Amino acid sequence: MPSLCRDCARPAEDDRSVCPHCGSGRMLSHPELFDLSIAHIDCDAFYASVEKRDNPGLRDLPVIVGHPGGRGVVTTACYVARKFGPRSAMPMFKALALCPDAVVIPPDMAKYKKVSAAIRALFAKATPLIEPVSLDEAYLDLSDGVRLIDRTPAVLLVRLARAIERDVGVNVSVGLSYNKSLAKLASDRDKPRGFAVIGRAEARHVLSELPVTAIHGIGKATARRMAEAGITRVEQLQSLPEAALVARFGKFGRALSHLVQGDDPRQIVADRPCKSVSTETTFSRDLSALPPLAKALEVLAFALEKRLKRAGLAGETVVLKLKTADFQSLSRQSRLSYPTQRADVLREHAMHLLEREADGRAFRLIGIGVDHLAPAESADPPDLFGARRFG
Structure with missing residues (x-):
């Protein structure tokens, strides 16, 4: 099974737990590791990470970014704070009840935009096809004929993650797959500083074990409708024919029938226009x-x-x-x-x-x-x- 060191970015011929080149234990192994080219990169606790970068004294402390006071909500909670329960979008008073020792920092959007631009500039050295989702996450198309550097996508992504840590000072998690929805799913699997891969051979099985809310396009309202019908797991949707999904969920049912099987036809679109x-x-x-x-x-x-x-x-x-x-x-x-x-x-x-x-x-x-x-x-x-x- 092909392997890749996440520290020195050098491949190994077989499945290794320790890199034969640098001795690192951060090895990545997957049968399709060097055959996939669609990536999702997500900064880990982005706003809080930037604040810790700029104030090293905060490194080991629970940090919450958000407007202080009882009326605000959590914008980002660092991973130290998350151990106590605070999460993004949680009311601030509730977050502070869970983690009373947290350091609360008001958001500095101008600073975060500058950091995001620096990360985007590093992406642009690898590919022109970058689809930003927000300041702290983006899809990258690293396919043959698109990427700008003659290295496999997996190697490029390891180098990108290292460059972002070294040059920008924040950590990222990477998801690598063959389409957008699975790349996004992969980037969430191993946070923080994660790198996860979902290949074609395993996609349907990986999806079958997840709740329906893991599927792109299923929001709270649709999930409620599904729960009322007794559908809570993706495997239940996988067992339904397309006609049944269209009958239940209209036009979305047709797209849903493909997404639950691991098919996502959406292309990565650079510089997506503002919608609202x-x-x-x-x-x-x-x-x-x-x-x-x-x-x-x-x-x-x-x-x-x-x-x-x-x-x-x-x-x-x-x-x-x-x-x-x-x-x-x-x-x-x-x-x-x-x-x-x-x-x-x-x-x-x-x-x-x-x-x-x-x-x-x-x-x-x-x-x-x-x-x-x-x-x-x-x-x-x-x-x-x-x-x-x-x-």
Whole structure:
């Protein structure tokens, strides 16, 4: 079985537990190791890792990145903190109850973007086909004819992981497979500083042992519908014919029938365009009355207008986001007849949505955004409003 040292990046002819070249015990072995070319790279506890890099005194401490105070949520918890229970998106008060000794650091997005750009620059030395998912993760196509360096993808990925640790100062986990969904699944298997491989021969079996939520596209609502039908494991979906999945889940059922068998036709798309723009705020105390909610929405609408103008974009669907006092998230949409950047138009449509939801419930967060983006030139036709406004 082919093997590869994750420290010196040199291959071995057979399955070894210790590298014959450098003596490292970090060996990677897999029958298809040198035959796969689709990768997913995910930074480990990214924001917290950057903060620990910049302050070595935090290295062994539990660090939580997020806005301090009872109203915030955890953005990232380092692996030391995770041992006590804090997780991303957890309410801060709950995280601190689980880990009262945690060091809480407010997020510094400008710094994280610079670190992300440095990592992206290293990716670009290996391949031009990079599909960012967020600041801390991306898909890479390292196929023949695409990659820029004449090395096998597995060797390139080991070298990339080492270069990111050495030059940027954060750790990553790598997933290698033959499609995107399996590469993503692999990168989650061995964190932190992981490198996992899922090959063609084992994909169906690996998937069969997982909960349905491991499949790309199955969110909470779909998982609930499946659970109501007694379906909780991927192996149950694998046993259903495509026609049955289409009958149950509509158009998604056709894609689902392939995903559960290990087939994912999605290509890696470089520089994927932005799909939405939004802004939100968390209140210092829960709000239930319409007037203060409306005032907060008005402020956010003007902030969204500025963000759209800076980006040269407009949106054709207004999205209202609310989070209740018990952390239930709500999203409501209103489709416009034209794309807009205007705060007054955004506010008006979002207000109609808010009025339906402001029924006395207490809300801890409100947000406004736009989907179905279009170039700014197509926004707010003058024949509808008279002369265009210039900000």
